[in-house]
Structure formats: C-alpha cells, structure tokens
Amino acid sequence: MKAGRAFRSNRATRPHPVLPGSEDMPARERAYHDLRYRILTGRLAPGTTLLETELAALLSLSRTPVREAAIKLAEEGLVNIRARHGITVCDLSLCDVAEVLDVFSALEIRAVALVARRGLSHGEHNHLSGLLDRMERYTANGNIVRWSDLDDDFHSSMVSLCGNARLQRTLGEYWGQQFRARMLILPLRPVPHQSDKEHREILAAVHARDEEAARHAHERHRARADAQQLALLKNHLPPGDSTDSQEDMR
Amino acid sequence: MKAGRAFRSNRATRPHPVLPGSEDMPARERAYHDLRYRILTGRLAPGTTLLETELAALLSLSRTPVREAAIKLAEEGLVNIRARHGITVCDLSLCDVAEVLDVFSALEIRAVALVARRGLSHGEHNHLSGLLDRMERYTANGNIVRWSDLDDDFHSSMVSLCGNARLQRTLGEYWGQQFRARMLILPLRPVPHQSDKEHREILAAVHARDEEAARHAHERHRARADAQQLALLKNHLPPGDSTDSQEDMR
DNA sequence: GCCAATCCTTATGTATACGTTATCTGCCTT
DNA sequence: AAGGCAGATAACGTATACATAAGGATTGGC
Structure with a gap:
C-alpha cells in the first residue's frame, strides 16, 4: 500500500523551512514560498509593513500574483492585510x-x-x-x-x-x-x-x-x-x- | 429555511447557509458568498464545470475577483480547479x-x-x-x-x-x-x-x-x-x- | 483504417490600466 | 489655537489586455 514514499512527503505538513531553490513554479507560488520563507527565517521581521507595489517590486513581479500570495499568507496568519495600510508581518503575541x-x-x-x-x-x-x-x-x-x-x-x-x-x-x-x-x-x-x-x-x-x-x-x-x-x-x-x-x- | 437569525457571531462558524441579501461587499466577497451559496443549496450541482470566464459572466464580474473567490472555495474543498479544464463543483464521496x-x-x-x-x-x-x-x-x-x-x-x-x-x-x-x-x-x-x-x-x-x-x-x-x-x-x-x-x- | 504529428483555438496566468475611496495635509473658520 | 472641512495624492480593487501553453482536431502518412 503505502510502503516506499510514505514519509518524505512531509511537504504536506512541513512546507518549506528552507527554500527549495526557486524552482520553476507559477509566479504566484514563487511569491508565496518566497515571502513565507522570508517571514519564517526572520528576514522579514514581525511588524514589517510593505505595500502591494513594494512587494511586487521586491519580487520582480506584478501585483496580481503577489496579491494572491499575500491573501494566502494572511489566511495562514503570517501577515495582516489592511487595505491602504499595507501588508504587515504579524508579530506573534x-x-x-x-x-x-x-x-x-x-x-x-x-x-x-x-x-x-x-x-x-x-x-x-x-x-x-x-x-x-x-x-x-x-x-x-x-x-x-x-x-x-x-x-x-x-x-x-x-x-x-x-x-x-x-x-x-x-x-x-x-x-x-x-x-x-x-x-x-x-x-x-x-x-x-x-x-x-x-x-x-x-x-x-x-x-x-x-x-x-x-x-x-x-x-x-x-x-x-x-x-x-x-x-x-x-x-x-x-x-x-x-x-x-x-x-x-x- | 433558516429561522430566527440565531443570535450573534455564528458567522464565524456558520458562514451563510443563506445569502444575507447580496449586501454591498467587495466584488470578490460577493462572488465568494454567491458561489458558496449556490453550491451549498445545490443550485450549482456537484460535477458542474465552469470556466473562469463563464463564472465571471454568471456573476457579471471580471475574472479577477471571481478567480480569487474560486481559489478560496477550492481551499475549502467545495470546488476543484483544474487548469484549462475549468472549475468543477466537488461531489462528495x-x-x-x-x-x-x-x-x-x-x-x-x-x-x-x-x-x-x-x-x-x-x-x-x-x-x-x-x-x-x-x-x-x-x-x-x-x-x-x-x-x-x-x-x-x-x-x-x-x-x-x-x-x-x-x-x-x-x-x-x-x-x-x-x-x-x-x-x-x-x-x-x-x-x-x-x-x-x-x-x-x-x-x-x-x-x-x-x-x-x-x-x-x-x-x-x-x-x-x-x-x-x-x-x-x-x-x-x-x-x-x-x-x-x-x-x-x- | 489507424496512428501520429502539427496547427489552431482558447483558457489561464500575468501584467497593466483605470476608477474609486481613504488618508493625510493644509487652510480656514470659530 | 484648535478643530473641521476640503482637496490632493496614491493604494487598492477591479477590469482588461496580452502572451503562453495546453488540448483538441484535422490531415497526412504508413
């Protein structure tokens, strides 16, 4: 049944403590993984606030995929999106x-x-x-x-x-x-x-x-x-x- | 169907068995709630497949907010997005x-x-x-x-x-x-x-x-x-x- | 007659343009 | 002097345009 692969598929529960190497994924996923990585490693410190435009520039992408990535990160509780106030990295209380x-x-x-x-x-x-x-x-x-x-x-x-x-x-x-x-x-x-x-x-x-x-x-x-x-x-x-x-x- | 408005913040756990009345929310949320409502009430039957463009036309919106709504519905397990094959209402096995x-x-x-x-x-x-x-x-x-x-x-x-x-x-x-x-x-x-x-x-x-x-x-x-x-x-x-x-x- | 390869169609992913609205600032009024 | 109102700026939400790539169909060859 589930012999060989079994584990290793930690990807499901353990999504990228490290960045796999910016593989060729859709831009929206690249943005998501990249931002997530930066947040989890502290390279984007809690409290950091960036506008959609700034994030897009940071990742050399347009706003569309960056926006979708930000929404997903917000749903995961890693960032906080406040309209017209930017996207803020949550600091954990x-x-x-x-x-x-x-x-x-x-x-x-x-x-x-x-x-x-x-x-x-x-x-x-x-x-x-x-x-x-x-x-x-x-x-x-x-x-x-x-x-x-x-x-x-x-x-x-x-x-x-x-x-x-x-x-x-x-x-x-x-x-x-x-x-x-x-x-x-x-x-x-x-x-x-x-x-x-x-x-x-x-x-x-x-x-x-x-x-x-x-x-x-x-x-x-x-x-x-x-x-x-x-x-x-x-x-x-x-x-x-x-x-x-x-x-x-x- | 849904009797007396319950009391308060059931909204958190009980998001819209009925459509509150297409209030003035952002288009993306309207799309989300509208589609969700149609799926939960069976008006969009399991197996139904629609393209982003068709959904947009159905809701009289552009693809952008519809797309974001579809992604959220997919994350909730209500629809299945297959690139170039449309958005399909999941049938529950x-x-x-x-x-x-x-x-x-x-x-x-x-x-x-x-x-x-x-x-x-x-x-x-x-x-x-x-x-x-x-x-x-x-x-x-x-x-x-x-x-x-x-x-x-x-x-x-x-x-x-x-x-x-x-x-x-x-x-x-x-x-x-x-x-x-x-x-x-x-x-x-x-x-x-x-x-x-x-x-x-x-x-x-x-x-x-x-x-x-x-x-x-x-x-x-x-x-x-x-x-x-x-x-x-x-x-x-x-x-x-x-x-x-x-x-x-x- | 069947299989394969190429071309065409079109849906999606991404970029960009546009309009609306919120915030900030400055000026005016009390 | 302080507070409020108005105007300007710009960020976001939405719409649209464009490019890429995938799927399907048709045709040609075996």
Whole structure:
C-alpha cells in the first residue's frame, strides 16, 4: 500500500523551512514560498509593513500574483492585510501562540490516533524509531537545535501517515505559525529528556495499534510541551490581546 | 429555511447557509458568498464545470475577483480547479465526508473543552438550553428538518463561545463541506432521541465547567453521530477514493 | 483504417490600466 | 489655537489586455 514514499512527503505538513531553490513554479507560488520563507527565517521581521507595489517590486513581479500570495499568507496568519495600510508581518503575541497551539495539538492528536488505527509498516516504524534514536543522541549531547529539527520531523512524519489529506493540509497551514514560536524559544529550551520519553510511549502505542493509548500519550505530550513552550514565551513576548490577527479591528 | 437569525457571531462558524441579501461587499466577497451559496443549496450541482470566464459572466464580474473567490472555495474543498479544464463543483464521496468529519469533530471537541474551561454566562446557558428545549419539541413532532437546523445552531453557538478565533475560523472553513453531507442525509435521519440526550449531557458538563466530562461527552456524541451519518451515506454515495479533492491528479 | 504529428483555438496566468475611496495635509473658520 | 472641512495624492480593487501553453482536431502518412 503505502510502503516506499510514505514519509518524505512531509511537504504536506512541513512546507518549506528552507527554500527549495526557486524552482520553476507559477509566479504566484514563487511569491508565496518566497515571502513565507522570508517571514519564517526572520528576514522579514514581525511588524514589517510593505505595500502591494513594494512587494511586487521586491519580487520582480506584478501585483496580481503577489496579491494572491499575500491573501494566502494572511489566511495562514503570517501577515495582516489592511487595505491602504499595507501588508504587515504579524508579530506573534502570547495569545496568538496559545490559539495556534490549541488548534495544532487538537489536530495532531487526532492524526496520531488515526495512525494508530491504521498501523505502521515495518519500514515506517523503523524510520520513526530511527528518528527517536538520533534525537536521544542529540539530547545526550545537549544539541537542542538539531534535536528540535528532528522533533519537527518526527511529528510531521507521524502526521503524514494519518491518511487524512485534509487533516494534513490544515495542519500544514498552521505549521508556519507554530514554527515561528518554536524558533523563538529554541535557545531557552531545557534538555528534552521528558519529550524523548513521551515520544517513545507514543510510538509504542501507535505501533501496538492501541488507538486509545496513542491518543492519550500524545495528548499528555502536547499538553505538557505546549504548556512549557507558553511558559518560556511568557517572558519574551507581549501578552497581546489577539494582536493583528486579520479580522476586523480598526 | 433558516429561522430566527440565531443570535450573534455564528458567522464565524456558520458562514451563510443563506445569502444575507447580496449586501454591498467587495466584488470578490460577493462572488465568494454567491458561489458558496449556490453550491451549498445545490443550485450549482456537484460535477458542474465552469470556466473562469463563464463564472465571471454568471456573476457579471471580471475574472479577477471571481478567480480569487474560486481559489478560496477550492481551499475549502467545495470546488476543484483544474487548469484549462475549468472549475468543477466537488461531489462528495464517502471518503471525503469521512475526512471532513474527522477534522471537524476533532476541532469541535476541542472547542467544547475550551468552553467548559471558560464557563457559561447565565444568558449563554439560557440560550443553549432554550435551543435544546425547542429541539426536543421538534423531536417529539418528528420534524427532523427543523431539528437539524437547531442542531447546527446548537453546535455553532457552542463553538462561538470557545474564545479561540483561529479555531472558529478553521471550523468555519470546514462547515460548508459538513453542511453538504448533512443535507444529503437529512431525509434519511432517524428520530434523534439519542442526540437530544447527549446534547443535554454536553451542556451540563460545560455548565459545570467540567472540562474532562465535556470533552468526553462531546467525543462520544460526535463519534456516534458521525458513524451514523457515514452509515446513512454509505448507501447513497460512491465510496470514492478521495475524489477530485484538489491536489495533483491531472 | 489507424496512428501520429502539427496547427489552431482558447483558457489561464500575468501584467497593466483605470476608477474609486481613504488618508493625510493644509487652510480656514470659530 | 484648535478643530473641521476640503482637496490632493496614491493604494487598492477591479477590469482588461496580452502572451503562453495546453488540448483538441484535422490531415497526412504508413
């Protein structure tokens, strides 16, 4: 069924932490990926405001594809479009991150439950288990940056096996916002012994096809990890009463 | 069809089962709402294919706003855009509905848990309780159509109290697809005594601010109701291996 | 008679032009 | 001096024009 390709299709949930190389895609997608990349890597800092015309000039395109890209980024919560005031890169408030994590975790928990229901092939289990091996080595070395990369890979790989394309797609839409928050606290993160332990529990439950156990394991993992992340952010972010999300407000 | 305007911001989760009256909104939004309305009410039947130009003519607009509306509808899973082949109204396969319900219920369960955490004001509880009263009367009368309207109202009203704007927004994006499935099985639906009972349990748990109980009550409700819905649809829909969703496939 | 290649048609993607409206500024009035 | 109104500027929303490429059809060759 799903043997070979299986993972790797993290693209669905993990759309471009790096820019693949400005391939030959339609201009609208180039604009979208380019801007997204610049925002996620901080090269377009939160608060930066640009007009459609300026963005178009920046990307050497006309307003039409840039506009469509901006709309998509706004729907993902990365920028805020205010008519006649330009397109502003959202700065994440604590409140925003809490909202994002709430949605993200609810969906991810469901995804893990689905994977448990469907079961893992031998290769899939090996891949995930291998990721955890490497993460544990990084934990031992105290290399949080590399660990974090693999953590994301583990979560994304798991989700990519859930078999629900819509679920993957929506998780992908939230991935960017979650990624930004994750990057912010990266240097503050304690050594993730507890996460390593929880990941093993999750994988074991999924491998055993115990849907209930998998759901609970992942639920606990996300609840704890999200709470920790919010606690770390609390000292480094404005509380923000749902900052410049996108809707109304004026 | 839709009775008494509900009360307030159901708009977030319940975007336009009826057309508000072609208000003076930007053309792009008019196009979006108009097309969405036509699809949800079946006036644009599944399988219908129109070119951008034809849609533009249909709505007396130029291609630009129609195109943006079509993209948004495609992201919601209501139409499928195939370059040079036109914009096709998706027909829901059983597989699609299963995916939608999976995402929808995961999010709704989380929303109900949030409402339980935050608690209900006196007025809010009264409103929800009043809805259940009226639903139970319709159940007694066997008026499934009216009951279904209020059921939607109950779920949407509950969600609108969760306090997480992103959660509401994403639920709203899935609402259309879920609505179409709901309409399909409306005439097949048995008298919903069980749902009425479960709704009372959910409201009681939320009112008692018992987050765990609320989550479990809603989880059971959705699991049972979704399974029933899928069972009813099974005889009336093609199984469909993820029909014309939108990605790849050419 | 069937298959393939080329040409034509046309839908889309992108660029640009145009009109409307909002914001900002400056001046006038109170 | 302060506030309001009016006018100008320009950004956005929409319309349209243009170029590219894909699909289909027709014709010719095997």
